Amino acid sequence: MKKIHILGIIIIAVAIGAIFTTLNSTSTYASFTEAANDPGSEFHVVGKLNKEKEAVYNPKLDANVFTFYMLDNKGKECKVVLHKNKPQDFERSEQIVLIGKMQGEEFQASDILMKCPSKYNEGSPQETAQK
Amino acid sequence: MEYIGEHLGIGKIGNLFVILSFVFAMLASLSYFFAAKDKDDSASWKRIARIAFRIHGLAVIGIVSTLFIMLSNHYFEYEYVWHHSNREMPMRYILSCFWEGQEGSFLLWTFWHVVLGLILQRSAKHWEAPVMATVSLVQVFLASMLLGITIFDYHIGSNPFTVLLREHPDYSAIPLFSDPHYASNPNFDGRGLNPLLQNYWMTIHPPTLFLGFALTVVPFAYAIAGLWKKQFNEWLKPALPWTYAGVTVLGVGILMGGAWAYEALSFGGFWAWDPVENASLVPWLTLVGAAHLMLINRNKGQSLFTAFFLAILSFILILYSTYLTRSGILGETSVHSFPTAGLSGQLLMYLFCFLILGITLLVINWKHFPKTIEEEGIWSREFWMFVGAIVLLVSSFQIMFYTSMPVWNKLFDMHRAPQKDIIDFYNKWQLPFAFVVTLLIAVGQFFKYKNTDIKAFLKKISVSFIIAIILSVLLEYAVNFNDRYYSVLLFSSIFAAVANLDYMFRVLKGNVKKAGASIAHIGFALVLLGALVSTSKKDIISQNTSGKSIESLGEKFSNNDNILLTQGDTLQMGKYLVTYVGRRQEGINIYFDVDYFTENEAGKLNKEFSLAPLLQLNPRMGNVAEPDTRHFLTFDVYTHITYAELLNTKENKESKDEYAIAKDFTLKKGDTIFSSNAIIVFDSLSTYFDKAAYKIDPADIAVKAHFSVLDVKEKYQAAPVYVIHNNAIQSIPASVDPLGLKFNFWQINPEDGKIQISLQEKKSNVRDYIVMQAMIFPYINILWIGCIVMAIGTIIAIWERVKRGS
Numbered sequence A: 001m002k003k004i005h006i007l008g009i010i011i012i013a014v015a016i017g018a019i020f021t022t023l024n025s026t027s028t029y030a031s032f033t034e035a036a037n038d039p040g041s042e043f044h045v046v047g048k049l050n051k052e053k054e055a056v057y058n059p060k061l062d063a064n065v066f067t068f069y070m071l072d073n074k075g076k077e078c079k080v081v082l083h084k085n086k087p088q089d090f091e092r093s094e095q096i097v098l099i100g101k102m103q104g105e106e107f108q109a110s111d112i113l114m115k116c117p118s119k120y121n122e123g124s125p126q127e128t129a130q131k
Numbered sequence B: 001m002e003y004i005g006e007h008l009g010i011g012k013i014g015n016l017f018v019i020l021s022f023v024f025a026m027l028a029s030l031s032y033f034f035a036a037k038d039k040d041d042s043a044s045w046k047r048i049a050r051i052a053f054r055i056h057g058l059a060v061i062g063i064v065s066t067l068f069i070m071l072s073n074h075y076f077e078y079e080y081v082w083h084h085s086n087r088e089m090p091m092r093y094i095l096s097c098f099w100e101g102q103e104g105s106f107l108l109w110t111f112w113h114v115v116l117g118l119i120l121q122r123s124a125k126h127w128e129a130p131v132m133a134t135v136s137l138v139q140v141f142l143a144s145m146l147l148g149i150t151i152f153d154y155h156i157g158s159n160p161f162t163v164l165l166r167e168h169p170d171y172s173a174i175p176l177f178s179d180p181h182y183a184s185n186p187n188f189d190g191r192g193l194n195p196l197l198q199n200y201w202m203t204i205h206p207p208t209l210f211l212g213f214a215l216t217v218v219p220f221a222y223a224i225a226g227l228w229k230k231q232f233n234e235w236l237k238p239a240l241p242w243t244y245a246g247v248t249v250l251g252v253g254i255l256m257g258g259a260w261a262y263e264a265l266s267f268g269g270f271w272a273w274d275p276v277e278n279a280s281l282v283p284w285l286t287l288v289g290a291a292h293l294m295l296i297n298r299n300k301g302q303s304l305f306t307a308f309f310l311a312i313l314s315f316i317l318i319l320y321s322t323y324l325t326r327s328g329i330l331g332e333t334s335v336h337s338f339p340t341a342g343l344s345g346q347l348l349m350y351l352f353c354f355l356i357l358g359i360t361l362l363v364i365n366w367k368h369f370p371k372t373i374e375e376e377g378i379w380s381r382e383f384w385m386f387v388g389a390i391v392l393l394v395s396s397f398q399i400m401f402y403t404s405m406p407v408w409n410k411l412f413d414m415h416r417a418p419q420k421d422i423i424d425f426y427n428k429w430q431l432p433f434a435f436v437v438t439l440l441i442a443v444g445q446f447f448k449y450k451n452t453d454i455k456a457f458l459k460k461i462s463v464s465f466i467i468a469i470i471l472s473v474l475l476e477y478a479v480n481f482n483d484r485y486y487s488v489l490l491f492s493s494i495f496a497a498v499a500n501l502d503y504m505f506r507v508l509k510g511n512v513k514k515a516g517a518s519i520a521h522i523g524f525a526l527v528l529l530g531a532l533v534s535t536s537k538k539d540i541i542s543q544n545t546s547g548k549s550i551e552s553l554g555e556k557f558s559n560n561d562n563i564l565l566t567q568g569d570t571l572q573m574g575k576y577l578v579t580y581v582g583r584r585q586e587g588i589n590i591y592f593d594v595d596y597f598t599e600n601e602a603g604k605l606n607k608e609f610s611l612a613p614l615l616q617l618n619p620r621m622g623n624v625a626e627p628d629t630r631h632f633l634t635f636d637v638y639t640h641i642t643y644a645e646l647l648n649t650k651e652n653k654e655s656k657d658e659y660a661i662a663k664d665f666t667l668k669k670g671d672t673i674f675s676s677n678a679i680i681v682f683d684s685l686s687t688y689f690d691k692a693a694y695k696i697d698p699a700d701i702a703v704k705a706h707f708s709v710l711d712v713k714e715k716y717q718a719a720p721v722y723v724i725h726n727n728a729i730q731s732i733p734a735s736v737d738p739l740g741l742k743f744n745f746w747q748i749n750p751e752d753g754k755i756q757i758s759l760q761e762k763k764s765n766v767r768d769y770i771v772m773q774a775m776i777f778p779y780i781n782i783l784w785i786g787c788i789v790m791a792i793g794t795i796i797a798i799w800e801r802v803k804r805g806s
Helices: A003-023 A032-037 A118-122 A125-129 B008-037 B042-072 B079-084 B091-100 B102-123 B125-144 B200-215 B217-228 B236-264 B275-300 B304-326 B344-364 B381-403 B405-412 B422-444 B454-478 B484-507 B516-536 B648-654 B780-805
Strands: A043-049 A066-072 A077-082 A095-103 A106-115 B149-151 B154-156 B563-566 B570-573 B576-586 B589-599 B605-611 B614-618 B622-626 B628-631 B635-644 B663-667 B672-674 B679-686 B701-710 B715-718 B721-725 B728-732 B734-736 B741-748 B755-761 B769-778
Touching (some): A003 B381, B008 B042, B008 B125, B042 B079, B042 B091, B079 B102, B102 B200, B200 B217, B200 B275, B217 B236, B217 B304, B217 B344, B236 B275, B236 B304, B236 B780, B275 B304, B304 B344, B304 B381, B381 B422, B422 B516, B454 B484, B484 B516, B516 B769, B563 B570, B576 B769, B589 B635, B605 B628, B605 B635, B614 B635, B622 B635, B701 B741, B721 B741, B728 B741
Antiparallel strands (some): A043 A066, A095 A106, B149 B154, B563 B769, B614 B622, B628 B635, B635 B769, B679 B701, B701 B715, B701 B721, B721 B728, B734 B741, B741 B755
């Protein structure tokens, strides 16, 4: 067997490894119900902030805890404990992606991604003309 | 309606340039094609092609100038101008408006191709026609991105000169456009440039990066020309300096992006493995691979197919990157992704067209590639260079495959989410590749082409090896480096730097002209070393130790990185004592002044420096935090705001004397409560007191509650009174004016003797606070120095090659 073949085999092995880890990425997008059924695993949950209920951030007590209620895309509500600071502009978010796992009745999130509404992103010529 | 005061003429001129640039790119491409194909009429085709390309170039410059005039004169009637600029914007950022929008960035890219094309016309000699045929074809596609015409319901391109704001579907119905003189309305202003881009890095990073992108077209065009004209080896020599130039410029452009992220974005680092960062890194890696294989071929005539493959792949990957970042497929996974301009289909066509061209030519010529008769010896330089290039290819495959997750999700209808800690994931994957590559960089030049005397090799390399071991142990000790996994890379990158330095002085006798490769390799090793040390020894000094224990959730959740700092308070962070001084607003930026002190042995505080991280009240992106960093020779102190109450800023001044919302308390005798500035103890109740002094009817029931109020210096008394007058409850408040406190007494529970009171504080009592993060990046300067060294090395190599060539 030539060296080049050994090299080729190694390359193919590594490439398959790369494909495998990509497709077996530990996280999947899920709902609160699915997360609750598998409390040990990490999930990405997409949803909206429940603006009716109180979002609590008390940095004087703990700057790394922020709690709020979120409705997932299936409409299920769940209390969320985010172990981070309250993101700037949180109230304006249109869509939230949480990364974390279920523990009891609460979703413990280690990270959050937010999407802000496009209107707010865009501005309008009317506003600028009336400034 | 007739609109008056619009500047429609200039748009027509701009549009004319757009059409000209497209038509003449097409003409240039076709005539270069015939010039390369046709032996007989070659000269006359070439003459036409040259003129056509120059007219195309002039048209592109015309487009740029017209757009520039429109931007600097604030012709907001054009959607592009309105969208990307406004009146307040400083002139120096006008150029940034070009690369904020899709159209402008395609324009920038086209412009660089014109510049490169004009140089190729002068320098490519007999390669001019076949090479320029491809370059011009690329220009046809790029120019079509600006066309903005509709054929059979299919939109081609997006044209900044023909889209008027009042015709834009989102805005056409708004009342502003019922005024025929709207364009002359002095208040009519643009939306403005995204403030995030109003940063000096943003004026130099995009043009550099796009020049890097543009440069990849040259090796691609040469490779295509080589396959087409069946000159499988001859294209290498003229293409090599261009490939080096691409490596230099693209590399510097990528690191400039890192510098911008480090200075202006607040994710706490210079590299986040963001899809857009990856999309420019991957073509760089393959281009580096291509450059090395082309070099092997020049010297030994081996690995020809792989050289072709990588040169073509690098450009294809640039197109793929463009598709990823401009088609909107990345969605919200990236900070960089452009909003979609409906060019997705066109971008795919662009990509597939050149992909098919490349593959077809490679397949057709497959049988013509010289078959290697004798295998490369295992101790030959070319073998290890080949291995290195392949490692780069596999490394870029891993990055690209993972970055393309949104594409796989869409293609196979999956719902895979990216890893939680994406940075750690990529770092772990890429470490073995980086380790092998740095080892190869270290030993590569000590190998000889064909075969190496292994004893002499070991003797030569052992010096660097020993020095590198000593240096890495010292460095590990200095920065307290304890990660086993990463310490192998620490060693190998030091080894790479030392071995190349050794090679430069002992073998090349310090001849700088020949040492381009060595210098570039030293630079690359330093970049890796700086990245490794500054990232893995990043020290978050703003640790909040009082947080609740959440270890049951696992390591990822133990986030204590944010710390609360109240105005005037001082907290220990690492070796510093940090004070939050206060906030000030300048324009849309709110600066938070934070002072850093050190304590000397006598316990005296010395102010070391002040930082002013800011929050930008960015009307378009939301509020954006921008860090502030203090640079020292061996480390950086980085600070950014993660949370601050923003409502206070305006209200505070107007309403300091008002009382804030009352807080209710239920207390029994002896209970203690806290206000923001005092301790309050409920002492007793009394019913016998001079009711007349409170103007209470003697027949009414009245109870007085006594409170002791203690602040740091003094003790005050407060005694609100509870009155039942005609069956209605009243409270006579008591206040402690020096502390801004007000008490009301609302209820007594006769059964357990508990009382209910409310306490109000003046708004001025509530002290401002911030939640911030502070971190130290050690030895990050090694990274920036490495970048400069690498650029210098490659420039020397290009210079020498060009000089030798002519």
